[in-house]
Amino acid sequence: MRTLLDPTSESAPVTRTLNPRPASLDGLTVGLLDISKARSDVLLDRIEQRLAADGVTVRRYAKPTFSKPAPIDLRHEIATQCEVVIEALAD
Amino acid sequence: MLPDGWLVVLKHDCPTCTLVEPVLRQLQAAGPLTVYSQDDPGFPEGLGVVDDRELETSWRLQVDTVPTLLRVEGGVEVERTVGWLRSSWEALTGVTGLGTDLPDHRPGCGSRSVEWGVEQELDRRYGDRVLTSRTVELADLEDEVEAAYARGWTDGLPVVPPTEQRVLAMLAGTTRAPSDVVAVVPPDLVPCTVEKVAINAVMAGCLPEHLPVVLAAVAAACTDSFNMHGVLATTMPTGPVVIVNGPITRAIGMNSGGNALGQGNRANATIGRALQLVVRNVGGGRPGEVDRATQGQPGKYTSCFAEAEDTSPFEPLAESRGVTGSAVTLFAGNGHWPVVDQLSRTPESLARSFTAALRGVAHPKLAIAFDALLIVSPEHGRVLREAGWDRDRLLAELDALLTVPGDELTRGAGGMAEGLPPGFEGVPVPKFRPGGLLLAHAGGTAGLFSTVVPGWVSGPGGSEPTTIAIEET
Numbered sequence: 001m002r003t004l005l006d007p008t009s010e011s012a013p014v015t016r017t018l019n020p021r022p023a024s025l026d027g028l029t030v031g032l033l034d035i036s037k038a039r040s041d042v043l044l045d046r047i048e049q050r051l052a053a054d055g056v057t058v059r060r061y062a063k064p065t066f067s068k069p070a071p072i073d074l075r076h077e078i079a080t081q082c083e084v085v086i087e088a089l090a091d
Numbered sequence: 092m093l094p095d096g097w098l099v100v101l102k103h104d105c106p107t108c109t110l111v112e113p114v115l116r117q118l119q120a121a122g123p124l125t126v127y128s129q130d131d132p133g134f135p136e137g138l139g140v141v142d143d144r145e146l147e148t149s150w151r152l153q154v155d156t157v158p159t160l161l162r163v164e165g166g167v168e169v170e171r172t173v174g175w176l177r178s179s180w181e182a183l184t185g186v187t188g189l190g191t192d193l194p195d196h197r198p199g200c201g202s203r204s205v206e207w208g209v210e211q212e213l214d215r216r217y218g219d220r221v222l223t224s225r226t227v228e229l230a231d232l233e234d235e236v237e238a239a240y241a242r243g244w245t246d247g248l249p250v251v252p253p254t255e256q257r258v259l260a261m262l263a264g265t266t267r268a269p270s271d272v273v274a275v276v277p278p279d280l281v282p283c284t285v286e287k288v289a290i291n292a293v294m295a296g297c298l299p300e301h302l303p304v305v306l307a308a309v310a311a312a313c314t315d316s317f318n319m320h321g322v323l324a325t326t327m328p329t330g331p332v333v334i335v336n337g338p339i340t341r342a343i344g345m346n347s348g349g350n351a352l353g354q355g356n357r358a359n360a361t362i363g364r365a366l367q368l369v370v371r372n373v374g375g376g377r378p379g380e381v382d383r384a385t386q387g388q389p390g391k392y393t394s395c396f397a398e399a400e401d402t403s404p405f406e407p408l409a410e411s412r413g414v415t416g417s418a419v420t421l422f423a424g425n426g427h428w429p430v431v432d433q434l435s436r437t438p439e440s441l442a443r444s445f446t447a448a449l450r451g452v453a454h455p456k457l458a459i460a461f462d463a464l465l466i467v468s469p470e471h472g473r474v475l476r477e478a479g480w481d482r483d484r485l486l487a488e489l490d491a492l493l494t495v496p497g498d499e500l501t502r503g504a505g506g507m508a509e510g511l512p513p514g515f516e517g518v519p520v521p522k523f524r525p526g527g528l529l530l531a532h533a534g535g536t537a538g539l540f541s542t543v544v545p546g547w548v549s550g551p552g553g554s555e556p557t558t559i560a561i562e563e564t
Contacts, residue, residue, distance in 0.1 A: 002235065005253045006225040007244050007290040007372040009281040065552035067321030069278075 022084065025056045031082035033070070034062040039090040047086060092166040096123025097184060100149055101158040103131035105200035107175050108158045114180065114190040121186045129157065129203045149204035150213040156199040160184075174199035211259040221262075221269050222255060222286055239294070244372055246364065246392055250294035261289040264299030265306065267562070273306055274313035276374035277320035278381040283309065283373045288365070291372055295365035295393075300343045301358055304419060305365045307561040308333050308395075311421045312366060317557040322423045322547060323376040328388040329547040329554075332424035332464065333363050333395035334531055336409040337417030339561055340397035347397035349535030352427060352466070352542060363395030388426040396533055402469055403532035404476035404485075409558050411482055411530075417561040422464050422529060423547040423554035432471070433539040438478040441471060442485065445541070446492040450522060452545040456500045456510035458520050462527040462546035462556065468534035471541045482530055493522035524549060529556055 022028060030051055034040045048058050061078055063070045066089075078085055097118055101108035112135045118124045119138060128134060129149055132142040143149055152161070156173040162183050163169065172179040175197040180189050204213055229238050235252035239245050251257065262269055262285070269286035276283045285306065292305050312319040312331050322329050335345060346356035354360065370376045378384065384391070400407050409418035432444040445465060453461040467475070475485060497515030504510055511520065522528075527549050534541075547554050 002229045003226040003255065004229065004235070004238065005222065005255060005258055005290050006227055007253055007287065007294060007368070009276075009279060009283075009287075009373050009375065010225050011279070011281065065321075067325065067548060067553055068318060069320060 028083040029057045031059050031078045031085040033087040035066045035089055036063050037066040037089055037091055040088050043088050043090045093163045094125045095163050098125045098161040098163055099158055100127045100154045102129040103134040105157050107197045107199045111175050146204040150217050154202045155205045157202050211256045214259050215255050251296055253290045253293045257293045258289050261293050261299050264302030274310045276313055279375035281373050287373050291368040292365040295368050296361040297365050301362050303561050304362050307419045307559055308366045309369050311419055311557045311559045314557050316555040317421050318554045322554055323382050326383050326385045327547055328384055328386050328425050329423050330391035332422045334420045335397045336407040339417035345397035347399040347533050351396040351533040359395050360393055363393030398531050399533045404472045405482040408531045412558040414558045414560050420558040422556045424544040427542050427544055430541045438475050438480045441474050442488045448543050454509050458522050459524050462549040464529045464544040466531045466533050466542040468541045469536050470539045472532050494519050
């Protein structure tokens with residue numbers, strides 16, 4: 001019997017289940033996460049205008065840099081303050 | 092539990108072992124003697140030789156030379172000597188007049204239990220299992236190389252199948268425990284052990300003596316400053332360039348001379364590849380997934396070279412960054428382009444050629460946000476050295492030459508939309524941030540060509556060149 005040693009992390013990614021998609025944004029808080037790439041803000045400003053016009057509560061967030069994962073504290077903050085999040089990239 | 096008395100491990104194939112045959116007969120007559128043979132239990136005849144062709148006893152006694160003579164009391168070894176030295180054998184046994192017809196001294200031969208590949212197999216067979224990685228059993232008809240492809244473990248080139256024996260042999264390249272955590276590898280942020288690095292080093296084709304360099308490269312890549320996550324995830328064609336300094340480069344036969352940046356040297360090729368395989372396999376960083384490169388570049392297979400320190404006009408790169416001795420410096424590079432200047436014989440002229448080439452890093456109208464590595468060849472280096480230009484002098488001259496009026500760089504200037512945002516008009520702008528231009532020295536002795544390695548996004552929001560010492564074993 002020939003055997004090889006597994007070169008990988010041997011860890012399947014932790015499964016995170018998403019919340020069910022809401023039928024309506026009524027009464028919900030929507031987080032807008034700017035990944036801090038150039039002109040992400042242009043896109044998010046427009047989305048914020050449209051959501052606000054519909055009476056939706058909007059909160060804005062930004063990653064310190066687009067090149068690194070969002071800090072865990074920021075992710076926790078969004079998860080506890082919002083029901084819906086839109087992460088935006090423009091360039 | 093060993094038999095009390097004298098114990099000898101030998102092999103028939105060893106001339107010193109056959110030489111001492113009459114001595115063994117003298118000892119058998121003088122006291123309790125047990126002889127273990129590694130290859131022929133029929134020799135020496137009539138001594139009741141114990142068959143150790145499986146080498147278990149030799150391995151347990153950690154015999155590295157035959158003959159080995161032990162004195163055992165209460166089942167425990169109290170003394171040993173190797174080879175044939177009459178005075179040592181007489182002192183150990185208390186028997187005088189041993190082998191008076193023999194020369195006083197003959198060195199022994201290598202034990203079969205420490206032959207290449209055998210020692211690792213014996214470790215695996217008789218030792219406590221030190222490896223904890225999951226084992227993957229292959230079907231009888233499954234090709235080992237194809238099995239690695241099928242499981243997604245390769246960079247597109249074949250890998251050396253990581254068998255337990257090969258990984259144990261690789262681990263002999265370090266004194267660190269297999270369970271030691273080397274780094275937390277992005278993008279999956281997985282704690283990576285020495286064992287996992289060793290497995291990927293085997294696959295890359297490394298030798299055990301390359302492992303300390305690979306361990307250092309992995310540790311450097313996974314620092315917050317180098318930011319391997321960003322280097323991997325970017326759409327730019329970025330990969331880690333590993334520059335190695337110090338005595339280890341010569342000890343393991345790295346290439347710092349002709350074609351140092353190219354193919355053909357095992358250490359250069361496999362160390363850089365091992366780092367990328369760790370990122371792929373342990374970190375989970377694969378093209379089309381977290382690796383979002385638009386075009387990529389061939390240096391993402393491997394990019395590793397040694398600096399040519401002996402003839403350099405500069406002090407070693409790592410030393411200039413505060414680390415003496417053997418060290419790795421990682422730079423987030425976007426490929427290579429050559430600087431051809433076959434006519435400059437003064438450093439002033441050569442610096443202007445370097446300037447013209449360096450201005451194109453990222454884009455001639457972009458500045459400060461991108462670092463660069465300039466690899467000066469020996470013939471260009473000679474021009475600098477003979478004029479007394481060291482690292483600081485060249486950097487200062489280049490900095491001055493590369494500083495231009497911001498008006499030339501702003502968006503739209505020169506008919507090009509790309510450029511610096513408004514606000515730099517009327518301001519002199521340097522091409523590189525302080526410390527953003529690295530100098531190294533490598534290459535063959537013929538050729539008035541140097542190489543620019545343009546960098547990825549620099550600084551805390553991107554990647555900082557990162558230097559760490561290599562733990563030599």
